[in-house]
Amino acid sequence: MRPLIDRLPPLAEAYLSDLARALGATEERDEIVQSVREHICDALEDLDRAERLQALPLILEQLGPTERLAEASAIEPATPAATGTISAAIAAIGVAFLSAVLTVAAPLVGAVLAVGSIVFSVALGRRERRLERHAWAYALALTVAGATLVYAAGLTLFVLSFHDPVVVPTFAPGVPE
Amino acid sequence: MRPAVLAQLRKGVLEYCVLAEVKRKPSYGLALAARLSAESLLFDRVGVIYPLLARMRELGWVETYWEESVAGPPRRYYRISVAGDEALAAFQQSWRPFVRAASEILERGSNG
Numbered sequence: 001m002r003p004l005i006d007r008l009p010p011l012a013e014a015y016l017s018d019l020a021r022a023l024g025a026t027e028e029r030d031e032i033v034q035s036v037r038e039h040i041c042d043a044l045e046d047l048d049r050a051e052r053l054q055a056l057p058l059i060l061e062q063l064g065p066t067e068r069l070a071e072a073s074a075i076e077p078a079t080p081a082a083t084g085t086i087s088a089a090i091a092a093i094g095v096a097f098l099s100a101v102l103t104v105a106a107p108l109v110g111a112v113l114a115v116g117s118i119v120f121s122v123a124l125g126r127r128e129r130r131l132e133r134h135a136w137a138y139a140l141a142l143t144v145a146g147a148t149l150v151y152a153a154g155l156t157l158f159v160l161s162f163h164d165p166v167v168v169p170t171f172a173p174g175v176p177e
Numbered sequence: 178m179r180p181a182v183l184a185q186l187r188k189g190v191l192e193y194c195v196l197a198e199v200k201r202k203p204s205y206g207l208a209l210a211a212r213l214s215a216e217s218l219l220f221d222r223v224g225v226i227y228p229l230l231a232r233m234r235e236l237g238w239v240e241t242y243w244e245e246s247v248a249g250p251p252r253r254y255y256r257i258s259v260a261g262d263e264a265l266a267a268f269q270q271s272w273r274p275f276v277r278a279a280s281e282i283l284e285r286g287s288n289g
Contacts, residue, residue, distance in 0.1 A: 035231065039207050045248070062223055069228055
């Protein structure tokens with residue numbers, strides 16, 4: 001965030017409020033509103049109070065209706081395949097399968113790795129989902145890691161069910177042993 | 178020019194124009210908007226560059242940094258990233274043959 005931005009004239013603040021409303025729950029809403037605020041601040045910077053009030057309507061007109069900006073925020077750039085992150089998607093699958101294999105020998109290590117794989121896949125998959133890329137890879141990684149976790153939990157319960165509980169002797173006062 | 182036709186033509190192109198301009202010279206918002214608004218066919222309302230910049234920053238195509246201004250508070254500057262450079266190159270590679278092919282067909286249509 002840009003530090004020390006003066007409060008703008010009411011007309012500009014109203015424009016920014018309208019913009020925030022038009023953008024709705026857009027992920028980049030705060031960033032867009034802040035950038036436009038900086039634009040207005042820079043445009044008004046060298047003007048005195050009277051000149052600011054005169055220039056402001058033109059500045060806002062040049063920026064455009066807030067609905068137009070909101071429409072532009074919905075544009076998804078056509079991303080060339082060359083910039084994709086297929087290596088990250090493959091890594092997600094690799095970690096998920098590694099956790100599954102490790103769970104057989106060391107359930108705890110496998111389970112921890114499976115949790116890591118889920119976090120990794122969710123974080124990257126969320127970013128990629130907007131671009132509709134590699135969704136299958138993250139779905140596969142999540143499925144394998146989820147199944148690994150279920151398997152590890154089941155194995156733990158199975159082992160615990162055969163575990164002999166420690167018998168703690170109790171002594172009642174007055175009762176001869 | 179018909180606004181509806183222009184609106185259609187701008188789709189898929191504007192963001193790469195912003196990217197090309199940021200590549201030519203890293204800039205803060207107002208300076209970038211002033212340069213781009215010179216092309217009124219493309220940018221009739223300069224405010225649209227901010228949603229595009231925000232989206233491209235999220236994609237990792239542009240990076241932001243702060244730079245002191247001569248007067249007033251520091252400014253947020255935009256510069257192209259390596260990924261942005263690759264995306265722009267890929268677009269340009271497709272754009273030139275696309276424009277050539279479209280022009281040829283449209284020319285044939287207007288002559289025929």
